Amino acid sequence: MNYRNIEEKWQNYWDKHHTFEVKENNKKKPYYILVEFPYPSGSGLHVGHVRSYTAQDAMARMMRLQGYNVLYPMGWDAFGAPAEQYAIKNHIHPKEAVKENIKTFKKQMKSLGFSFDWSREFSTTDSDYYKWTQWQFLQFYKHGMAYKDTIPVNWCPTCKSVLSNEDAAGGVCERCGSQVEQKEKSQWMLRMSDYAEDLLKGLDETNFAERVKLGQINWIGKSEGAHIDFKIEGHDKKFTVFTTRCDTLYGVTYCVLAPEHPYVSEITTEEHKKEVEAYQKECSFKNDMERTELNKDKTGVFTGAYAINPVNKEKIPIYISDYVLATYGTGAIMAVPAHDQRDYEFAIKYNIPIVQVLEEVSGEPHENELNKTSIVAVVYDEKEDKFLTLNWHDKGGRCFIGGTIHDGEDPLECAKREIEEETGYYDLEFVSELPKIFHHYYAFSKGKYYNTESTGFYFKLKSDKRRDQRLDDDEIFDVEWVSKKQIDEVKDALHHRTYEYAMNPGAMVGDGIHINSGFLNGMNKEEAINKMIQFLEDNHCGKKKINYRMRDWVFSRQRFWGEPIPMINCPKCGWVPMNEEDLPLLLPDVAEYEPTEDGESPLANITDWVNCKCPKCGGAAKRETDTMPNWAGSSWYFLRFMDAHNDKEFASMDKMKYWNRVDWYNGGMEHTARHLLYARFWVQFLYNIGLVPSKEMIWTRVSHGMVLGSDNQKMSKSKGNVINPDDIIHEYGADTLRIYEMFMGDYQMDAPWSTDSLRGCRRFLDKVIRLKDKLNDKKGFTESLEVLQNKTIMKIEYDITHMGYNTAISSLMILVNAYDDLESITKDDYHLLLVLLNPMAPHITEELNEAIGYKPICESEWPKYDEEKIVEHTKEIAVQVNGKVRGTITISIDDDEQIIKDKAMECDNVLKHIEGHEIVKIIIIKGKIVNIVVK
C-alpha cells in the first residue's frame, strides 16, 4: 500500500469538497477548537506542532461526526525579532521571508491532513489584520488605557540595542558579550494593573485547569496590606511603604528605599553621598531576579538620613538596598528583622537592632493557669558534637535545661544559674538569645497548669569543668550528652522549638501574640493588623491597601518588524492619535534598515515615513517609531477567526455571538501565564467598551508537553537531534506520524522522540490493513466482540475529550488484537474500527472504508455505544489478607456480600494465610476487592 498516494488523494478530496469549512447560523451546535497559531520560523514545522495539532484535529474530527459545527482555524503569528534579524542580515524585507515560511508551514500542515478551515486563514502581519490591532490600540488610548512612561530597559552599549531579558541573561549581551546596562526609556504602556482584580475574578468564569488558574493568580500576585507614611527627619517629605505586616510596626528598626527611589539623592547626607552613588551604579547592572534572590548576601548602604516611626516616634536609619525593587509596591519598605527573613539577614550583617514584637504560642491554654517567666537553655559541645540534656525518664522524658526566672533576675543569669545547678557545668560561651515563646503546659511534678513566657538561650561548652549539682528533692534525672539524632527524643514542644531556633537562627514569621507593641500587646496577627490599620487611618499616616505584583504592560518595542503604533507626536499638540479612517498605518516598504545609535526603532531612520502632518493642527509632526510587542496580535486573533474577512469591523457582534467563545484552547505550558493573561485583559477591555459579547471569551485552556530529541534534550540544530516531520511523512506516512505522536506519552508532559516506537505504530496500521483480508459475509457485528466494541467507543470518546490520546490509541490496539484473534470479522466490525481510528489516522481509514464500499467517514456519523452492552456480568477480583493479595475469585454481578465472602473463604491460598489466626473483620468493596483482616 502506498501511504503517500492515499494521503494525497484524501487531502485533495477534502479540499475539493470544502469538508472542513464552516458557516455561521447553522442549526448545528457550534464548537470552537483553537490551537495556538505558530510563529512561522525559517526551520519549518516542528514535530512538537504536529503533536498538538493532531490532538486537536482528532477532537475536531470526532466532534464533527457527532454533529457539532466545529470551527478549527489556523493562521500565523508572524511578527517578531527572528524574522527581523534574518531580514537585516540578508537585506530583504521581512515580509518576503515570512511569505516563504508560511508557504512551507502550510504545505507541511496540509500533508499531515489537519482539518483546518483554511478559508479563515490570516497572518498578524497582513495589513487587513494589523489594521484592527492598531484600531484597538487607539481604543485603549481613547479610553485612557495607554500612556507614556519612562522605565528601565536592558541596553547593550556595543550593539546599541535594547535587549530582552533572555538576550541579557547573566548581565551580558547574548550577541556581543558586552556588559548590559539599565537605561531609562520612554515607552507606551497599557494600564493592565487597573484590571488586576477583574482578571482575578474572571477566572471563575473559565474552565482553565487549576494549575493554569494558579499561574494567573500568582502572576497577578494580590496581597492585602497597608501603606504607611514615614516622615524623614529634617525634611518636609515623607515616603510611603507597602507592608502586609503592619502589625509589626513596633518592631521596625530601619527602613530601606530601592536604589532608584526618587528621594535617595535628596535625603542622602554629604558624607554618605559617594558610597550611595557607587552602590546605585552597581545595582544598575543587575536585573530583578539577581537582586531578589533570597539566599544571596544582602548588600546595602546607609543614606545618613533617618525616618520617624509613626507609631512610637522612634528615629530609625534609612538604607538603600537592591533587595527592594522600585517596581514592586512603593519601592520602599519598613524593615522588621525579628519577623522577616530578608530584613533579619540584612540587620545581622549591618549590626542593626532586632526587636521581637510577636511571640509564638505552643501548647493549649487551660483555665486557672499560673503565669510565670522561664528560660530554656541549649548547650552544645562542639568538640564532641553533642548536646546537654536531662533525662527525666517516665517523669517527662528527655529535655534541655529549663527553669523559672526568679523575681528581678536577669534571664541570661537565670539560664547560667540553672545550667550550673542542674548539671554542674559553668564554663560556657554565650552564643545567642533566641525568640521568646509563650508556652502552655501542665507540670507533672507540681500538678498545676502554667502559662510561661520562655526565653531561649544558646551556649557552647568552653570546657567540661564542673561543680556539684544543687538539686531540689523533686529533681530526679540523669544528665546526658546526646547526638543530634537523639534530639528527636526531646518531645516537649517548648524545648524542641527552642532547639530549632538555636539551630536555624532567623526571623519568626508565623502567627503568635504581640509583645513590646503598645496598644497591640496580647493580640494575634489578624487582630493586630486590623487594629493597626485603624490607628494609621485615624492618625492620617497610612491606610489599608491592596497591592498587586502585576505591573502595567510595556507595549513599546524598538523594532522594525511589528505593528506600528498609530500615534503622532506634534510639537504643538503633543501626542495625537491617528484618525481611524487612515488606518492601517503600513510599515514602510524598505529592505535596508539598521537600528539607530541611541536605541530607537529602525523606523526612526526612515524619514519619509517618520515625517507626517499632525491630524489635529495640520502642522509638521513625527510618527511614533516604536512598534507593538508580539503579544499584541496574538491577544485577539481568536476573535478574528470568528469573522476573518470582515473589512468593516474587527469581527461582527453577531458572528461572535454565534460562536460564543473559544471552547477549547490548546497551547504550550510556557504561554499559560502571560499570553493568556494578555489575551484576557484585551478581551475584558473590549467587553467593557461594548465590542465583544462576554468578559471571558476562552472557556477551557489545556497545554501540551514538548517533543524532545531522542537524547531527552530540547530539539535544537546545535545538538543535532532535530526530527523533520517531512522526512517522517516521506518514509512512514502522515498517519503513522500522527498515531505515533498521539501514542508517545502523556499529552501534557514532555516526551522524547523514538523512531523505534514510531515503527511500532506503523506496524499497528499495517495490522489494521491486514484485517481487511478477514472480512466475512455476515451482517451486523460479531457477538463476542460487542462488549469490547461498546467499551472502546466509550473509551475513545472520553479519552479524546480528556487529553487521553495515548490510552485512546492503546484501546484501539486492544480492539485490533481482539479482531486479529478471530477467524473472521464482519464488515460492520471493520467499519466501526475505521471510524474510531479515523480522528487520529484520517487518510488510511477513509481509504479502507471506501474499499469495503461505505460512504466517506467524514460524511458519516459517530457510533453510539450501548450502555447495557458495556456491563460485564462476571468479574475477577482480588482477595487480600491483611492488605496483601492472596488470591482471586470470580464474582457475578448479582452476588451478594455473603456469597462473595464464601467464595473468598474457599480460596486455598487465602485459607493458608488465615489458618491459625483470628479474623478481625472482612472488608468487601463491591466489584473491587475483598480484604480479610486477621490477628
Next chain:
RNA sequence: GCCUGAGUGGCGGAAUUGGUAGACGCACAGGACUUAAAAUCCUGCGAGAAUCAACCCUCGUGCCGGUUCAAGUCCGGCCUUAGGCACCA
C-alpha cells in the same frame, strides 16, 4: 531565589481517582515459517530467595516519616528535574 509541574521495569508509558502496580507499545531473548533476509506468527520479559518444575514467598512506584483494613494515589519533611519569572515566541 520565587511560582507551577514531574519522578513507576532496559525504554515510552498505564492504573476508571485510595482497592490485583507495570495495560498498550518499544527494545531484548527463544522458537515457527523461509535457501536466506525482511515481513508475519507463537512464547518469555521488575528484582530476589528457594525448587526438577509449578504454585508459592519476600522486596518493589525518587528519599525519610505518617494516616488507613488497604497508599504510585492522601498528609508532613527532603532530593532531583522541567517550565515560567514581565523585550524569545
